[in-house]
Amino acid sequence: MEGCPRNREIGPKLFDLIPQGRKWYQEDKNNIDQEKKLELRLGPPGGDEEDRSAMKKKNNNYTETRNIKMESEDKSFQGFNSNHFSSSNKTSQKRTAPGPVVGWPPVRSFRKNLASTSSSKLGNESSHGGQINKSNDDGEKQVEPKREGMFVKINMDGVPIGRKVDLNAYNSYEQLSFAVDKLFRGLLAAQRESSGSEGEEKPIIGLLDGKGEFTLTYEDNEGDKMLVGDVPWQMFVSSVKRLRVIKSSEISSALTFGCSSKQEKMRH
Amino acid sequence: MTQDRSEMSEDDDDKQSPPLDLRSAAIAEPSSSSSSSSVVVVVDSTPNKSRNCISSSSSGSLTSQPFPDHVLENVLENVLQFLDSRCDRNAASLVCKSWWRVEASTRSEVFIGNCYALSPARLTQRFKRVSSFVLKGKPRFADFNLMPPDWGANFAPWVSTMAKAYPWLEKVDLKRMFVTDDDLALLADSFPGFKELILVCCEGFGTSGIAIVANKCRKLKVLDLIESEVTDDEVDWISCFPEDVTCLESLAFDCVEAPINFKALEGLVARSPFLKKLRLNRFVSLVELHRLLLGAPQLTSLGTGSFSHDEEPQSEQEPDYAAAFSACKSVVCLSGFRELMPEYLPAIYPVCANLTSLNFSYANISPDMFKPIIQNCHKLQVFWALDSICDEGLQAVAETCKELRELRIFPFDPREDSEGPVSEVGLQAISEGCRKLESILYFCQRMTNAAVIAMSENCPELTVFRLCIMGRHRPDHVTGKPMDEGFGAIVKNCKKLTRLAVSGLLTDQAFRYMGEYGKLVRTLSVAFAGDSDMALRHVLEGCPRLQKLEIRDSPFGDAALRSGMHRYYNMRFVWMSACSLSRGCCKDIASAMPNLVVEVIGSDDDDENRDYVETLYMYRSLDGPRKDAPKFVAIL
Numbered sequence: 001m002e003g004c005p006r007n008r009e010i011g012p013k014l015f016d017l018i019p020q021g022r023k024w025y026q027e028d029k030n031n032i033d034q035e036k037k038l039e040l041r042l043g044p045p046g047g048d049e050e051d052r053s054a055m056k057k058k059n060n061n062y063t064e065t066r067n068i069k070m071e072s073e074d075k076s077f078q079g080f081n082s083n084h085f086s087s088s089n090k091t092s093q094k095r096t097a098p099g100p101v102v103g104w105p106p107v108r109s110f111r112k113n114l115a116s117t118s119s120s121k122l123g124n125e126s127s128h129g130g131q132i133n134k135s136n137d138d139g140e141k142q143v144e145p146k147r148e149g150m151f152v153k154i155n156m157d158g159v160p161i162g163r164k165v166d167l168n169a170y171n172s173y174e175q176l177s178f179a180v181d182k183l184f185r186g187l188l189a190a191q192r193e194s195s196g197s198e199g200e201e202k203p204i205i206g207l208l209d210g211k212g213e214f215t216l217t218y219e220d221n222e223g224d225k226m227l228v229g230d231v232p233w234q235m236f237v238s239s240v241k242r243l244r245v246i247k248s249s250e251i252s253s254a255l256t257f258g259c260s261s262k263q264e265k266m267r268h
Numbered sequence: 269m270t271q272d273r274s275e276m277s278e279d280d281d282d283k284q285s286p287p288l289d290l291r292s293a294a295i296a297e298p299s300s301s302s303s304s305s306s307v308v309v310v311v312d313s314t315p316n317k318s319r320n321c322i323s324s325s326s327s328g329s330l331t332s333q334p335f336p337d338h339v340l341e342n343v344l345e346n347v348l349q350f351l352d353s354r355c356d357r358n359a360a361s362l363v364c365k366s367w368w369r370v371e372a373s374t375r376s377e378v379f380i381g382n383c384y385a386l387s388p389a390r391l392t393q394r395f396k397r398v399s400s401f402v403l404k405g406k407p408r409f410a411d412f413n414l415m416p417p418d419w420g421a422n423f424a425p426w427v428s429t430m431a432k433a434y435p436w437l438e439k440v441d442l443k444r445m446f447v448t449d450d451d452l453a454l455l456a457d458s459f460p461g462f463k464e465l466i467l468v469c470c471e472g473f474g475t476s477g478i479a480i481v482a483n484k485c486r487k488l489k490v491l492d493l494i495e496s497e498v499t500d501d502e503v504d505w506i507s508c509f510p511e512d513v514t515c516l517e518s519l520a521f522d523c524v525e526a527p528i529n530f531k532a533l534e535g536l537v538a539r540s541p542f543l544k545k546l547r548l549n550r551f552v553s554l555v556e557l558h559r560l561l562l563g564a565p566q567l568t569s570l571g572t573g574s575f576s577h578d579e580e581p582q583s584e585q586e587p588d589y590a591a592a593f594s595a596c597k598s599v600v601c602l603s604g605f606r607e608l609m610p611e612y613l614p615a616i617y618p619v620c621a622n623l624t625s626l627n628f629s630y631a632n633i634s635p636d637m638f639k640p641i642i643q644n645c646h647k648l649q650v651f652w653a654l655d656s657i658c659d660e661g662l663q664a665v666a667e668t669c670k671e672l673r674e675l676r677i678f679p680f681d682p683r684e685d686s687e688g689p690v691s692e693v694g695l696q697a698i699s700e701g702c703r704k705l706e707s708i709l710y711f712c713q714r715m716t717n718a719a720v721i722a723m724s725e726n727c728p729e730l731t732v733f734r735l736c737i738m739g740r741h742r743p744d745h746v747t748g749k750p751m752d753e754g755f756g757a758i759v760k761n762c763k764k765l766t767r768l769a770v771s772g773l774l775t776d777q778a779f780r781y782m783g784e785y786g787k788l789v790r791t792l793s794v795a796f797a798g799d800s801d802m803a804l805r806h807v808l809e810g811c812p813r814l815q816k817l818e819i820r821d822s823p824f825g826d827a828a829l830r831s832g833m834h835r836y837y838n839m840r841f842v843w844m845s846a847c848s849l850s851r852g853c854c855k856d857i858a859s860a861m862p863n864l865v866v867e868v869i870g871s872d873d874d875d876e877n878r879d880y881v882e883t884l885y886m887y888r889s890l891d892g893p894r895k896d897a898p899k900f901v902a903i904l
Contacts, residue, residue, distance in 0.1 A: 101821075105711060106411075164501065
């Protein structure tokens, strides 16, 4: 019952009601669900206190409606929201049940998994592109940092540093090829400089036709390594898992594993 | 001391900053008598047109006289070089046009507390010789998932503007910013003399971005990744540092959740003779740590990595860890212990006596393991730990660490109804033993007013008091009363208090105390507290130095929000989430205060509850509302 956590907690033998003026303090030592009728309070059954301002009552209405709505909707921040509202309701005097509240206690996510990491040294394996060590106790949404981009890794022979490209940013192989040139031109020149040969920046061209010094290849979702450029762009985007820029001289050896027959046909 | 603090993520490091950081482009000066004519200033690139909006008398007298002195300006430049503190610099820039101009041309370190308070162009127009840049982005509550991702705080526009304006840039220090690999690549490309990169609580980049920085910034002295989310791009970034001797003085990557190439790291440390600070991540084992220590006895600050091993070590070959630590005579700051095997903890005994800073906050250490260690740490000034050390451990701290300035106790099990191993007993002990305490962050399950009052009386040097009683609305567990008197005593007795975070059961009375006595309070964090609008009104009508106000889940409504309109231009930001605000009121405020950006952050479209404001985040801005707001942010 995420919607209404307000009136859940009291066990009769553990009551400690201290009426003070208009306020109720309840100290409960254990959070067992109880039927509403066992609860004693001054206010109306909605759980409000007598001296609440009109705005707060109004707020409660909103949150009531909202809570009901939350359960029927499937929003990406649902966890984020419903908890927000469930906690804003009762404002001060009542201890709310241990329904998880977003961001409370205010401990950053990487400090939350200590109970599990200390017992097993595996800890949380970092997931590719995902958020690490995000605890789920708060019922928050899983966060993916790049929801709208389609990022694939791209490595280049001779350059130790890999990059990532967002394939959704391009509509054609030409655009992709241009982007690869932009990404690696500088890095390649720096590599060459450090290994003694001239470090002048030369554009990386001919990636798609086999004519340049380098050729662009990819690994698809079946693990096959293929040359880029043969299938329609959208089909490529839907099947590519990672990219690699290899020396054109090494095309045949690089594609030895799982070279598709189609490729062989197209590439003389 | 400050140096030690910068080892760990510092939540409030701008203790001395004035209300406004770009003061001469200010909006309503608190000390000015003419505060009614607030808003102003366009900072033009031509200095002749620049004005300072403060006391009309000073600008009046200047414009009428011819101002001859290039000589004077030269002298001024030479003198202003010595002014480091931005407080002083802001003050100097307000003296007159000429001083403004000279100050702007000599300021080398710029601090921007809110990346949306101004545009990058404004920065580069005013300050021409910036070599060091500190920028903060998201509000702090974003750390606790109270803000949807992709909210903003992008580093990209800043780095691209600075790339052209400040090619000599040497230092970038970011907090809670969204930084991409491309931003890092641009940084590495654009600043040939780049020396220091510090990323605190940042995200959006991965090890490939770090690799580029490591590879291209040949003069890099500091690479500190602190509490940031770094994606594992499976890049061996350690190998990307240049082959020859490096300038590295500080390398911190404890937050990087990716395995590293240890051999490359060893090589890197071996060719980094100036390396003083090294913070390893949990993928470095104890055996590997041992090897590093043998090669780097000059270290002053060490993050120990996992402090454990994967396989069963052969006992006869087990390295003498204690000996390695003894060789590190200069280590004064120790952290790490990410996956601590407690039987190895005694290895650190040789360095305990020298330690000024110790961070055990990732280590589940029991009191019995802890006491023998802490009993040697007489010089300790900064101590972070988990509550697993219990009240007993805190008593041991109180007995030994008489020089303690900063204490942070984090919950091992951060849930509302978990076991509470620390309580008012620990707090009381600390207050009695550590009289020089300046800053405390304490998570607990139960607390009493008496202990908090005791601390207020015993520790007059407190500037930061953050108490988090994890159960919401929990009263004093002995008396059953609200925690009003405790927090009241803190604001009354701790005259130097600048930062306060409250919790537990609190009525409006607590806020009355805060408003009346919190004369120097700049940052206030409130959660699940107060009874009515009066509480917030007390704070907004009091607390003259309030800059940053963050409130969640408290019954404060429109009337309270309106009561602060006289001062929102003098604050860095106000955050209110899950309170009782209506959109109409926020809109009114936005219209009445054009230089205030009023963001209402919701979750997608909310047609039914259009009037209810889930999260309000508002801040002053010199350049109007931002253009990069995502769809779930409505700027009123």
